[in-house]
Amino acid sequence: MTQRFGRVRIVLTALVAWAALAGGGVAGGAQAAAAGDSLRQVAEVPVAPGVAYGEFRTTVPRGIAHGHLLTVDLDDPRVTVDLLYPGAVGARSPVSELADARAAVGAVNGDFFNISETQHPGVEPTGASVGPAISSGRRLKGAVPDGQRFGPAMPPGATTEDVLGIGYDHRARLDRLSLRGTVWTPDGPLRLRGLNQYALPVDGIGAYTELWGPVSRQRATCGTDTDRAAPCSAETAEVTVRGGRVTELADRPGAGGVAAGSVVLVGREEGARQLRKLRLGDPVHISHRLVGRGPVPLRFAVGGFPIVREAQPVDGLDASAAAVRTAAGVGDDGRVLYLMSLDGTPGEAGMTVRELAELMSRLGSRDAVDLDGGGSSTLVTRDPFSRDVTVRNHPSGGAERPVPNAVGVFSFG
Structure with missing residues (x-):
């Protein structure tokens, strides 16, 4: 496995992409920005059948935020999505290693987790995630009580039982697992x-x-x-x-x-x-x-609280604390999955949770959840030619942080 922090390595794609950004437009195939909209996307690069990778920049009050996006076509029968984890709930591994071990073509980090125990001297942090988790239909864990979670404040009405999931019908949705x-x-x-x-x-x-x-x-x-x-x-x-x-x-x-x-x-x-x-x-x-509450059981689920419902940011999202963030969104009646991580390069602007919700809506999400952020935010893809796994964003800690789980994308074409 080759692990690289950087942008797309295909020279032609890079030239087209950055020319589009510099010119304030969008290369052919990318979503167009509305007049007055600060979001600028570049042409997506095919990673595998039904899976594409792209980058974008958008203006926030603190400067320019740079993001990385995987767009997953769940209508493509060759594509599946599953929870990646290091073989145990109480364990952690970098996203690139989790993706490489399962031969995923792309992945982002997943749920918040028990990262430290400064309040309880002598007690070992477990590394286990906050919310429910299902991998390949296998129930891994349930949700901790709301007051025991790590991460930013949840909006009113959200709980640690909230998940992003994909059912046996191959459709993505937000659900709640009790x-x-x-x-x-x-x-x-x-x-x-x-x-x-x-x-x-x-x-x-x-x-x-x-x-x-x-x-x-x-x-x-x-x-x-x-x-x-x-x-x-x-x-x-x-x-x-x-x-x-x-x-x-x-x-x-x-x-x-x-x-x-x-x-x-x-x-x-x-x-x-x-x-x-x-x-x-x-x-x-x-x-x-x-x-769950949906009509079809979930084959995959990862914890995360809702930030977008019916293409609108939910009420009560934090609008003050900016950070590097990761999110997952659902579009086209569950047929499209958007996996996004911001870049953590020094000088790149972070986002508040409210801004994150607005971004995911503009990217095409009708519903979306906030996943773990900060030093955990990581997006990787597998090179279609060399088969190496590349870290596309720059983790804010300078290197990948080991995490308990990740959202893995597979394409068997």
Whole structure:
């Protein structure tokens, strides 16, 4: 794999693109800018059948913002989109490595994640993402409580359960995925309130599977539903279930990978009290699913809060803090997916979330979500000739930041 920070390497395309920008126009094939509109796009470059890459510049009050865009035609039967992740929920890798490992033709970084734990000395950050996640139809995790999320403030009405997804009908949409689960015990059913999450609701019980990875589960019992910085709970319990029977009991959440075929249950407060009633050998059955609101189940889902609905910015978006940002948008009744990352080169202007929403609407999105930004913002493509993966934007930290997941684009043509 070759990793490069830079613009399109095809010389003819670059010349056409920058000539268009310099002249204030748009090369053939690019979306035209309306009179008085500061958005200037260049001709898109085919990356693979049904997938194109392009760049744009737009004026914001702080200067010129430079962005990178993947346009994905979901009507093309050769194209699919899936969640990329490093084999475990509690793990991170650079976007270029995630894309290369799965032979994706393009990708952008995904959800916000548990990046630090300065409020809880001695507690290991998990690297796990905030929202629900589905990869190739496989449920990876549920959403943490709203007050436990990392990232900019969500607009009114948004929750950590909000996702961008693509259903088995090959159509993209914004949805909301809620965890529905039960722990069946000899004393009766207990509600399951977490699945491979770095934070559990107060009084809750969470399930951790082999997909969680070896990172500690201690963080799950820290903070509250409304305060991420609140102290860790003093009342916890952990139960290991294998083959439908309790095989281990502990007072504190542990670390180390969960064996295939096993499930580790972690409880806090009332959830811990309920788990302590279990004894070695007790029969326990655990069931869970992620329930969406759309008519077709999602095959892929990544967490992100809505910023555009019906081609308009949603109310209550932050309009003060500017940063490098990544977003994903849906157009043409779910038939087109737009994946965008701003450039983090020093001197390039960032955007507020409100400006990001306006941008995604102008790019063609009828609905859009905000994804992780700052040093995480990364967009990559695979060269159609050399097959090398290239980082198209310049990450603001000077190098790629390892992230828990990414939106990967595939084309089998």
